């Protein structure tokens with residue numbers, strides 16, 4: 001009999017519930033991950049006890065989703081979700097279950113789950129409960145719906161995205177019947193809320209196999225919520241710098257950056273402006289002038305539509321806007337200081353990672369020159385930090401207060417004066433002294 005080693009807290013919760021005369025099992029993701037020898041992120045417990053009965057058995061509980069049968073039991077500062085056996089009611093809108101119905105058997109609860117690998121349960125007395133061949137699918141590396149795939153996706157279209165997400169996290173194939181149903185029901189994704197789509201999409205993007213984006217495109221999934229990606233997949237680039245379509249190049253860049261939220265998103269969107277900016281020169285070579293600016297604007301629009309938070313949007317748009325900077329100019333320390341001001345000192349290292357990945361996914365044409373440029377972009381950045389050069393208003397030797405003391409009025413003019421001083425200091429770091437800067441303001445007629 002398969003034995004899963006349960007954490008002490010989980011054993012305790014299951015024992016308390018069993019002693020009260022109810023059933024309790026570990027279910028879902030934690031069983032799947034344990035069989036795979038991976039550390040589960042959290043342990044979910046399914047029980048025959050009703051929520052009020054669970055609450056009566058433990059000191060500290062939280063009503064997490066009491067209407068859906070979930071009570072969180074707190075032990076040693078960790079929360080364990082304990083959920084009453086249930087099935088989802090009708091999914092009238094293919095989006096939210098209209099209601100949930102509590103049921104009396106574990107079997108019924110397992111049947112409503114999405115994939116065979118997610119529909120197993122375990123406790124020490126009964127061992128593994130695997131009604132749908134989840135263990136076999138784990139061995140074969142298969143994502144397969146519980147029961148009839150079309151029915152399951154009609155109930156909740158988000159499961160279509162979850163199938164690709166799990167296959168990308170685990171490096172699995174999707175069963176052909178499940179794939180066929182995904183393709184034909186893809187349009188139902190339009191009914192799913194962007195918040196839920198974004199969560200699954202990010203898990204895929206941050207997985208070890210972000211290149212499964214191409215599968216999402218082939219199955220017609222991105223067309224439903226990110227049609228701009230489809231356009232990239234269908235845009236050739238006839239240009240010596242490139243050896244792939246915009247879309248395939250993009251996927252290579254996404255693969256080449258580490259699994260960081262901002263970096264993976266910036267990689268995904270860095271060339272999103274290219275299709276709109278493409279024009280063929282007389283030489284039959286495609287050019288994409290202005291694609292970074294257009295791309296940054298498009299990225300903002302897309303990310304708002306996809307309900308990303310403001311800070312993530314700001315960082316990603318900034319990286320998209322500057323990803324192409326420094327390719328056709330000679331890189332000087334001064335150029336780098338201005339770039340540091342524009343990008344921000346914190347975000348600058350990510351810009352460098354993105355630029356490296358971008359070049360690695362291009363052709364070999366001028367690759368050596370590009371790498372030399374990146375080496376300088378890094379070196380001068382580090383030198384500016386080591387020497388403590390002023391890069392932003394915080395580092396300027398005069399503050400707004402000093403200008404007011406010298407006789408200026410608070411207001412837009414004062415802000416403008418500070419920005420002008422910063423420009424001067426970025427060009428001439430040695431001028432960053434109060435006396436010199438106040439002298440400049442006199443010279444310009446501000447004082």
Ligand code: ATP
Nearest residue numbers: 027028029030041112113114115118119156158159
């Ligand atoms: P992760 O490690 O990413 O949390 P997980 O398998 O725990 O993976 P969750 O989204 O936390 O995934 O869901 C927990 C369990 O609930 C799943 O294993 C699955 O059995 C079930 N489940 C979750 N969402 C759905 C859904 N939309 N349709 C059917 N079953 C679902």
Ligand code: MG
Nearest residue numbers: 029030041042
């Ligand atoms: Mg989970």
